[in-house]
Amino acid sequence: MIAPMCLFCRILEGEMAADVVRETGLSLAFRDINPQAPTHILVIPRRHVANLFELAEYAGELADVVALAGSIAEEEELDKGYRLVANTGSQAGQSVYHAHLHLLGGRDLGWPPG
Secondary structure (H helix, E strand, O other), rough: OOOOHHHHHHHHHOOOOOOOEEOOOOOEEEEOOOOOOOEEEEEOOOOOOOHHHHHHHHHHHHHHHHHHHHHHHOOOOOOOOEEEEOOOHHHHOOOOOOEEEEEOOOOOOOOOOO
């Protein structure tokens, strides 16, 4: 039996709609359907790996995800600051086990998070 595709893989395959912000050959960025800040964009690699630690094995793809997030932050005029968040594991709040960054901005982001 073939395992079902994860939510983000289904978005990448065009099986599920997403509000795409931008994409590269290695990454895709789209708006979160449950935003936690005025700007909340998910940036995912096209390669399916469970988390950012696993993506580190593919340095060029990890760099592309981070660079795409940074360029979108500029486009979204987050010049006062933004946060990149990578949740790893259930205790950190990871609910989709496909590596991704949350690009958050557009308001004061308190510290510590959570």
